[in-house]
Amino acid sequence: MIGTLKLYALVGMSILPFFGGAQSKKTNPPNWYNLDYQADGVRGISTEKAYELLQGRKSTPVIVGVLDGGVDYNHEDLKDVMWKNPKEIAGNGKDDDNNGYSDDVYGWNFLGNANGENVHYDNLEVTRLIRIYEPKYISVLPSTALSEAERREFVAYQKMVNDYTSKSDQANFGNLNYGRLKEEMDVMIKKIGKDPKDITKADIDGYSPNSERQKIAIRMAKRELDNTPFLEFYKDLEEGAAYFHAQAEYHLNKSYDPRSIVGDHYDDATEHFYGNADIKGPDADHGTHVAGIIGAKRDNGIGINGVANNVKIMGVRIVPDGDERDKDVANGIRYAVDNGAKVLNMSFGKGYAYNKKAVDEAVKYAEDHDVLLIHAAGNDSKDNDIVKNYPMKYYTDSLDAIVGEATNWITVGATSSGLDDGLLASFSNFGYKSVDVFAPGVKINSTMPESTYKEQDGTSMASPVVAGLAALIRSYYPTLTAKEVKDIILKSVTKVDEKVKIQVDGASKKVYLDEISVTGGIVNAKKAIEEADKYVQGKK
Template sequence: MRLSKLAFILALGLLPSLSFAQKDKKAPQNWFNLDFQQDGVMGISTEKAYNTLLKGRKATPIIVAVIDGGVDVQHEDLKDVLWTNTNDNNDNGKDNDKNGYVNDKHGWNFIGNANGENVNQDNLELTRQIRKFEPKYISVLPSTPLSAAERREFVAYQGMVSEYARKLEEAQFGQLNYGKLKEQLDNIFIKIGKDTSALTLADIENYQTTTDQEKMAIRIAKKGIQEEKSVGKFYSQIADANIYFGDQINYHLNKEFDPRYIIGDNYEDANERYYGNPDVTGPDALHGTHVAGIIGAKRNNGIGINGVADHVQIMALRTVPNGDERDKDVANSIRYAAENGAKVINMSFGKSYAYNKKAVDEAIKFALSKDVLLVHAAGNDGQDVDIHKNYPTKYFTDSLDAIQGEADAWITVGASGLYQDDDLVADFSNYGYKTVDVFAPGVQIYSTVPDSKYKEEQGTSMASPVVAGLAALIRSYYPQLTAKETKDIILKSVIKVDKKIKVKGEDGSNRKVYLDEISVTGGIVNAYQAVVEADKYMSKTKK
């Protein structure tokens, strides 16, 4: 699932206790590139690195694959930094470079078909797993004879059913309450006689309520507008939440809905490679476009934003629908990226269950053999992912889920906030002493969205491309470095904060911890320090 939408819902909270976490102070639009000492925010010091250590240096373009829900290749701030397959960059309907993908100019779309149709909505993997196992186990009793393998499946199935029921109840509750809130707000705005672009907080405060429902809606609206500093932004969040929960019920948790027929592949054949189409934008490219902009929106062109990397080529791989991605598509996307020259892969998606982990593991191993660094978002459940899995993972496992090694050129990224306070780790961010390597800015991140527009989003989805951009920066200025060496430099150069911060415990309550208790490095990535570390490393290797 594209992770920032879930982060958004968690940040809002469920009614009636609506909470706009991490939004008490307005962030500078470019804050993730700024420096704590110079600017007072916990950015990664990108601008400082470019203005000092990297000034005047030459760099080599690095291809970064964005495996996501689609990228707007016409965006004003991205069109100049796209990877282009010069051997097959026209629309003649022929596979000119004979790589199995017809006219793959800027990448490939693994969730479409040859006729140009695309999957937009899909199930959660949880729903797909229940649909698979339900016919076999729905009538099974504890006394029913089962083999050891079947018994494991049955126990897993029972756990899935419980989780499914909880998620469905939450979705129904959310749809009901956000739907009612939106309906009340719509009626209030009509009575006031203004649309959201003209409404002010004063209009809301001066409105005379006539029902208890209106009083509740006004109370929530006042708090939300104060936090967002905009009626329009607040209202769009309520509308988005209403859509989100509706999608959960209609698609993500709907066992009767299965759109895979659109693709036309043999889904059970994980070795099948050549399906899809070259439409890397697709019907909903907001998430992937935002991610791509963080990595490499063209720097210093006088428009939009500055991405982290200044010598980057974005390869777009449309793989993630509104719902959970499928392992076969993820594996094929990783392979495509590695085969076509990507040296960094960003993966701002994740799910709680795996369908064919072996296929993904083998693709990751292939990418590692091609000297690719993989960067993955930790997830937005506010959980310890040493305990609660978020797939794909850096760990290779066997059929019984026993660890059989790990990817050595892989970075898992949690999300951090603007300030060195209790909320330094975003309240939605997953964490893990063994599993999460670093933290990076993931709150109030302003970046590119479709139609040459820009928007704030938040989530570990936004933190991961900050690190992918940093990896591209390092590899472009130090092309001699391997993927593993680049990872080691990034991890070694983190900024450590010697104070306790809040995270959610397993019981749902907050607890105070140090960063090195909830991550491998105990720090936040920093471009300036990474360049310093890379210079040290290169000096040692020359001796």
């Protein structure tokens, strides 16, 4: 699921931080994630230092598949780095290159149909699974006779119900209270008579509330306006209201199922040819932001500098507002691989799987075709060694036992620019075995639809930093395999000796990064180039 981090939850009659979005009020350079700790004082990945080492060397273009919710391919800072299918003629309604996908000029959208209709919202996977299992198990008693397989399924169903109930309660509470709060704020804005961008703290101080709800709204606004402009505060409120509305109306609504829009045979995971060529879709915020981090055109005097300087971004739309479906994930991987991508970024994840086998087979397909997969660890402040986050680098059998590990997979947690125990992003998942590395994922400025820019937080932002680094290495060292590039990235991290804060069972705990990840470090582009040089020399 692609979800917002910059939210607040109503607790009683006050608003408190909900997720880890507002990590800090610290202002960073817009390009901080590409900067160097020694030279610039922020824990970036030393991209600019890497390019100093690469000066004068030649590179070859690398196609990077952005498996996400949509990419604005006309963005001013992306249009020159978008992949274009050389054998496809745009808009003629034909499959010119005979790859099974008509008019796939910039990529493919597995969340739509041939008539141009697209899925915007979808359920969480837990909602979809409950919809399947509820008719079978809702009336089961402890004394009901069940087979061993049914008993396992029933136990899993019970856990799902508990999780679903908790999420539903929170969503309904947030939807009700956020909706009311935004209504009151809209009334206040109208009476003040100014555009939200022009409203000041003095306007709020001088406003006379006419209801208890407005008093609450004013108290909340005053507290936030000590550090935040009103427009930013109002946009956060809008975002929170929209988030909880989507949760209640779509994500957790068992009566809502939009799959008929796609019109595929959903349970047939071997079906590959469905969707349309609209890679932007109805909501391209997240995918556009991710794409910019990877490869927004460098040194063009516009917007931002992506990590990689010679990439082609392929848009593969597989993630709705809600949880992605395993069939679409598997097909998205296969499409990108078949059309030349050598690095895939996957900034999505969920707590349940419907058809993990299909995804595992697609990951193996990518492995067999020398394609490197970069995946976000998740934003729940959880230990992925304990709480599963799908998809994952582990192959499993029908009993969910681990039977292997992908050699072409990197899982990425998120860090901030901080030099203290707040270095680990408060929202970031972690895992001694399951999370490989960390990368910047807080206050990351990148591209947004309609040629705009915005700071966002998440492991969704950290993953494309690593995907950009992987593309950079593959671009300058085209003979290296996916596994070799992975090994170079993991071997060249910047180790962090200071302890960082994590949440365990509701309590804060300080640990070293090597206690909560495979490498114990943050990716470093300069060191990776140095390591790649040694690697190539060693192969001669």
